Amino acid sequence: MGLSAAAPLWGPPGLLLTIALHPALSVRPAKGPAPAPRDYCVLGAGPAGLQMAYFLQRAGRDYAVFERAPRPGSFFTRYPRHSKLISINKRFTGKANAEFNLRHDWNSLLSHDPRLLFRHYSRAYFPDARDMVRYLGDFADRLGLRVLYNTTITYVTLDKDRQAWNGHYFILTDQTGQAYRCSVLLVATGLSVPNQVNFPGSEYVEGYESVSVDPEDFVGQNVLILGRGNSAFETAENILGVTNFIHMLSRSRVRLSWATHYVGDLRAINNGLLDTYQLKSLDGLLESDLTDLAIVKDHEGKFHVTLKFFLEENNTNQSADSITLPQDNSDNFAMRVAYDRVIRCLGWNFDFSIFNKSLRLNSGNPFDTKYPLIRASYESKGTRGLFILGTASHSVDYRRSAGGFIHGFRYTARAVHRLLEHRHHGAAWPSTELPVTQLTSAIVRRVNEASGLYQMFSVLADVVLLKENASAFEYLEEFPVLMLPQLETLTGRKARHGLFVVNMEYGKNFSGPDKDVFFHGRSVGYTEDAWQSNFLHPVIYYYRQLPTEQEVRFRPAHWPLPRPAAIHHILEDFLTDWTAPVGHILPLRRFLENCLDTDLRSFYAESCFLFALTRQKLPPFCQQGYLRRQGLASTQSLRQHGVESRLLRDYAAMGRHLEDSSQRPGNHGPVGVPPDPGPPAPVQSLDSNKEEL
């Protein structure tokens, strides 16, 4: 078995899959000569796995993707059960900017190939899951990603080796017993284990993963659905018209995504039941902790809801008809009807089973089994070199941002790749170095087009690292914001002279399951109210030095970042177009100027000329443009506007005025008094201000 390393990696698909090896056979890695280590192993050829593969491929790295199915995206062949994706496929935005359009494309993966955009695969706003399967297949094929299909990794363990990048290799064993050694393991297996709650009678419950999707099977039935997420409502939506009624039971109140601004909460497309519930139909929502409940089956095969407590009381008698039901004590108990079916739609958990304990993927806490334990850098807390990608990495921003969904994790995969490129290949985090005169426009540009910032708001943020004397800056895109304290080691960039963080945020008190998001005055329109902006808007944080881990850990509740030295909200915009010269750009520029003690205005060459001969220190725009013989010439029309706005002076007219007055002898009055004398004696100067600081 160990010799099979030489066997073709692209093993024939098909029947081999059905050879079910007993798991016990493969719990230990095969002994024998260790196979040559691969640099990167990716588990799972779903969207996250393929996305990572794409970046590794583009960087020319040694990698392989392991996929147990014969094609990518096997999850989507079964789920969602009713086949309708709730990720929007917005094909038209009225904009040509491809990066901007990704803000409204929730299905595409990132690539350089414009043909690999999901809008070419489906015309539906909420597309069919089969289109996703087709898309992922094309993505893998067209880009030539190295995926080992029909390879089920059944066991993952560590092999300590001081030579290895991380001090150990990951040993992956597949269903044939074939072992693979990997320096870095990227787990993109998603959440694949249906979440089950154990309570007496849970054996009567059908699961979302297997319940019938044919409405005919539910005709005239009383249905109880456990759970209140999208899968629960999706199931309800399908059978709403044929059942007698549907009751939906969950621990906590329904969370509407439009109120929480979290795409994982209940989407409006699935919320038909809410509508009928509130419009006095028979359907309804109830809240109760499932672990307190029990379900008993009566002699007719119908299900009754009771309390676990009652079962324990008369432990001896298990006959359904003799068990106390809540309605026996309280005759108006809401769930006193008998149900024909009980369906469980309680979400999914990560499959920990294939990972050896030594990987320490979970905390061991039995209540904490949904997600593996990871850092904000998506690296496992227990094992260096093990990264979790995709849906399984959603613990970082669960119920906050989009990291559990394609439109979010495509960016976190890129961030992880950038971290790896620096860690193992000495390639610093990509950045653009620009003079400080470009700072305002660099930020304006990103907040207006960047899709990663927009989708992964408050998780990934742009970082502007200032150079000495704030004369220039480096612009780093989409850095995992909570890793800020380790920025220097993670990116290979230096943050010695202060930094800005460009983040996107909703208003602090705007989102929540119980919030009215349509209240009057929910949005603000004046710059002075920008900090009260509620809808997603850019927020700029200024730090004089990198925040420490302490500061990040003990940041104020609900804050994406620790308290900065200064903060600026760019006023929310109905069109998410933050380019208004006075409403958006001007306040931003002044904020930056104040943080940096500099003047970021732009000037025409003529103004720079005047400054050059009358001032010792020129604004950066003149220094970096005019003095390098790249001044900005004005045109007649612009000059005229300048004079009208009193920002420019009409020196020629001043000359004429001078001539007029000089014709009169003895006229020593002020000549050519400027329309705007400017501040005659400014209040404070830059230098002394610095001293004070």
Next chain:
Amino acid sequence: MSSSFSIYRVGISFVITCIFYKSTVDSLPELSPQKYFSTLQPGKASLAYFCQADSPSTSVFLEELNKAVRPLQDYGISVAKVNCIKEEMSRYCGKEKDSMKAYLFRGNILLREFPTDTLFDVNAIVAHVLFALLFNEVKYITTLEDLQNIENALKGKENIVFSYVRAIGIPEHRAVMEAAFVYGTIYQFVLTTEIALLESIGSEDIEYAHLYFFHCKLVLDLTQQCRRTLMEQPLTTLNIHLFIKTMKEPLLTEVAEDPQQVSTVHLQLGLPLIFIVSQQATYEADRRTAEWVAWRLLGKAGVLLLLRDSLEMNIPQHANVVFKRAEKGIPLEFLVLHDVESIISHVENNMHMEEIQDEDDDMEDPDSDILDIQDDEVAETVYRDRKRQLPLELTVELTEETFNVTVMASDSLVLFYAGWHAVSMAFLQSYIDVAIKLKGTSAMLLTRVNCADWSGVCAKQNVTEFPVVKMYKEGKNPVSYTGMLGTEDLLKFIQLNRISCPVIITSIQEAEEYLSGELYKDLISYSSVSVLGLFSPTMTTAKEDFTEAGNHLKGYVITGIYSEEDVLILSNNNAATLPALLLARHEEGKIESILLSTHPEITVENLPTYLRLQKPLLILFSDGSMNPQYEKAILTLAKQKYLDMFTPCWLNLKNTPVGRGILQAYFDLVPPLPVLVLVNLHSGGQVYAFPSDQAITELNLISWLKKLEAGLENPISKFSILFNTYVESQNYSVIYGLQNGCCVSRRDNINLVHLHQSSWVTRYTVNEQLYFERKFFFSINVLSSGFCCSALFIRHRQSKLSIILEGPRIFGMVNEYHWLHHVSFQL
């Protein structure tokens, strides 16, 4: 009433304007320690700032001190800056630059020393100095007990002016001190900054500064409390003055004449008069009522008892109150009011209406929207021009799809810009102008890519900033344009790129034609010089280097290379040895061996080139062409190497009108032209003017330059940090931080100053007064960092010269950002 109000406002602004403008004129005397101490007069107070002679000549403190010169002089206090020089050290001279302090002397006795950071602005300086001088007149207390002790001690003797200000050194404190200077001998002034004290005497709205008048002189029974009158206007010097003046007036006056004719101090102060109409029969009761009203209206209106019986004029039968407004020409109001409250509310309502109206005025104040004032000339002009249709069709707009095809198919110039980027859009106008000029004549295709739409194209072309112009020839190796962003330079670049440089010259005759400008007649106007490299055929490396340089200069100057066998003929003709570079300057029709002219005309375009020489500029400002005699003199001096240290040049105001702005900066008033100045840009920034009474001749010039060298000439002006653009921008920005919820005029520094302090006071003094004093500038900085502090301020009117923070209760109420705000201050 309204008119008198506005009179005061005018008064205030006038006073301030005077102080302000005067202070810029009255400069701070700079003395040596010895000199300073010799000027001290017995009994006279003097504030001196000791600083090292080599310390920067400007600082915030000095600016503020300069402003304080005039107001302090008004109080008979002189101000000086004492330069500590090595020869005569004084013990007041600190060891280090930053430990410099200001000292207050009376005669030559040191009264107090002030760290400069407590004197953070002109108000603080005046307040602190007066506070120190009026040590006896103004009692500073911290507890209620202190207050009671003073009160008890003065009962039956003297009245008390008690004031609470939020911090020492703020405008309100200054106002109180100025009042104390005037009234300190008449009343006992008591000052506190303890909010608890204010609370304990039952004040509401404790965020504000308060001033009470304690009527203790009337109190005869020591167990009785002194009556208190609260001043309701904001604490300004003028308001306090008015308030105290009304306190001096008798409480109630009896009159028996036509109310129209009656005039009291109140009217002069703009306060209305209330006449309580009395009859003999009810005199006693009326008098009691009137006294009661008078107490209630103290400081708001004058109250008089009008004796109807002895009056000759007619008063309507039932009227019992006559109301007389301070404004002239407004008829008396005869009222029938049945109780004291209605009299009082009538007065207060009438004042109140006034204020409401005032507020409406303010709403329309165009300056209140400071936030919206664009101070970026490029952004503003582009914005104002946005509706003008540019003939964009003259350039081809490229997209993701068309970009590659287009640049491959034809030689193209591509402008990368962003529609929202002001500088890009300003340059787009020049770009379109180039397209207009080249229309139909050029083989070069002018194209543009809007990176706001096609970010992918721009990223692929490695465009990370805007605007960028690149030239694509046969789609390969694009050349970035690095010249000035204007029509002329870009046009030149395009034209000169028509030939591939360096041009390979193949015959002597061709070389002569090249140098004479015949060869590229049509291009000569675009290139100021033609360069010809002469190499013998064997000089391979030199040729390669030259070719590379020629490639580099392509688009900026024409270069040619000649390296035939007979190259020696050419080099000998031009008296050069191989390898040689010949430069032909076409405008002057002769071949020169230096690139820069000896006496160039300085223009906006070429100044940066001359600045690189790092020499002082000797500029003749001329209105029109230059006087030939002068030019001759300069050229002669240049030949005699007198001017090697300088860059002699001239500026034609006809071609470069902005020169007037420069002259104005140097001379304040534009002097008679021509004028010769020496501008020492690179060291010190001094400007020296050639004496206007001398003729510009060689001899005079030489002697002037010698004097300059010997340091015998005084500069007419010095480039000042005051005029630093950073500072200007800082001002505006500070407003921005503040402007959230307040109105400031951008051009009105006075208001700015006031706003600065007062707006910060509340937060600080509530907690920690010292903190405020020390970290003042820091707080400004935090404040101005674009914090959205609107909810923290209530908007206050300009005329009142203060702005008030909306108390601590706002914190934690609305949003955590308040806390951020709060915490940042305490960093």
